[in-house]
Amino acid sequence: MAVSLGPAALVAAHLGQGLALLSTELRVQWANEGFLQLTQLDLPRAIGQGFFGLLVRAGVDQEEAQSLKDQIHLAKPVAVDIPVAVNSQQTAWWALEVSPVLDSEGLVEQYVVSVRDITSKKKEELALVKLTEDLYRQTRDLQQFTYIVSHNLRAPVANALGLSNLLTRLKKEDAGFDPLLSQVRASVFQLDTIIKDVNLILSIRDNQDTVEKEPVRLGDVCQQVISSLQESLQNCGGTIEVQIPKDYTLPAKKAYLYSIVYNLLSNAIKYRSKERALQVSIQCSATPAGGTLFNFSDNGSGMDLNKVREDVFTLYKRFHRNIEGRGIGLFLVKTHVESLGGTIDIDSELNVGTTFTLHLD
Incomplete structure (x- = not known):
């Protein structure tokens, strides 16, 4: 009325x-x-x-x-x-x-x-929040790069210098010459690997705001990754269940999506449980807002997030000392996800498995 x-x-x-x-x-x-x-x-x-x-x-x-x-x-x-x-x-x-x-x-x-x-005001607030997040991320990255320089780079450089000094005191025909030379090469190779890692990360960060997206069929990317890791999967008896709608397409950079899926799957294989055969589940669905919800789960060794949650996506952080690795995979995954305008979350339980949840725009 x-x-x-x-x-x-x-x-x-x-x-x-x-x-x-x-x-x-x-x-x-x-x-x-x-x-x-x-x-x-x-x-x-x-x-x-x-x-x-x-x-x-x-x-x-x-x-x-x-x-x-x-x-x-x-x-x-x-x-x-x-x-x-x-x-x-x-x-x-x-x-x-x-x-x-x-x-x-x-x-x-x-x-x-x-x-x-209040759309204009809200946009200004959201822009300020994004700027704050960018500054935080850049500060965090700077701290990580400082750590790399002070720790990861220092060791191979010091080793190479020390071994080189020893080599100058030996003749080529001396029994210890070749083993020392081999150690120098290993130190230089390690140094080169770290420098390549840093260059890759900086390249991704520099292009983060200029990523050119194209329609990418997610199922095709997953199948390409599975094919490339098929031998490793067969060797460990692993199985993968992929639940992605036929011809599901999202705007992204294909190389970044490939890197995300490859690193998650290779980690699942590497850190699988010794007590059971590896099982991986890959699922995706469209969100009401028009984005993509992507879930990657495994029944591997898992992690105690109460102890390591803050470091899971940190560069050169490793949680399984008995398994060889560089501690760069999950850092790259998070970096690629953020470059595509998305977010990533983790849920993991020791000796049960791990689930990564990606929200992609």
């Missing part, structure tokens, strides 16, 4: 801010021009409409709307910033406030709704 407008409501009708009155059943009784513009309705069509139906039709997620509804039913003021899907590529933000109007007995007789478009 419509309500008559008093002087205050007549003023409110012309405010730039969206305002509305709701009944106790949360149906629109009155709305000003600002509210009607946001919901893209005229007043006759808005009157009597359920408020949350209007929100969902405007682009508010169903779960977000239900959460707001649950809070309003507590009969207390509610203030939230809520995302609104304008289309598949664009999201707006509304600052929404709902306040109950109580009668003389303390019972709710109406709700006052205030809504403002």
Whole structure:
């Protein structure tokens, strides 16, 4: 039922801010021009409409709307910033406030709704958050590179220098010459490997904001990786279950996707359990927001995340000392995922297995 407008409501009708009155059943009784513009309705069509139906039709997620509804039913003021899907590529933000109007007995007789478009402000906030995250990541990377220089590079350089000094005291025909020369070569090879790792990582970081994406069939990439590691899988008796919709395509850089799947699968093979045959599951599905949810699970040796969670994706961190490795694979996986605009999470249990969950845009 419509309500008559008093002087205050007549003023409110012309405010730039969206305002509305709701009944106790949360149906629109009155709305000003600002509210009607946001919901893209005229007043006759808005009157009597359920408020949350209007929100969902405007682009508010169903779960977000239900959460707001649950809070309003507590009969207390509610203030939230809520995302609104304008289309598949664009999201707006509304600052929404709902306040109950109580009668003389303390019972709710109406709700006052205030809504403002804060998209520009929110974009600035999100840009500031991204800048902060980028600065944090760069600082973290700088710390890791400093660690590389002070630890990983120092050892092979010191070894090569020390062995070279010993070589100058020997003649080629001396029995110890060839073994020392072999150790010098090993130190130089180790040094070269580390330098290549750093160059690769810096190259990825430098191009992180300029990655050119193309449509990539995820199933094809997974099959290529499986084929390349088929011999290793057969040798360990491993099996892989791939559940990817036929012709599933996502925007990405194929080389990065290949590296992600290759490193995850090669790690699963390398760190498999000695107590059971390796089983790997690869699944993907589209998210409601239009992205991709990618799950990679194995029943391998797993990790105690209570002890190592902070270091899982850190460069040159290794958690299985009895197995040869460089500690760069998961760092590359995370770097590639972030370069594609995604995120990665890990869930692992010692002697049970590990699951990596990737959210890709």
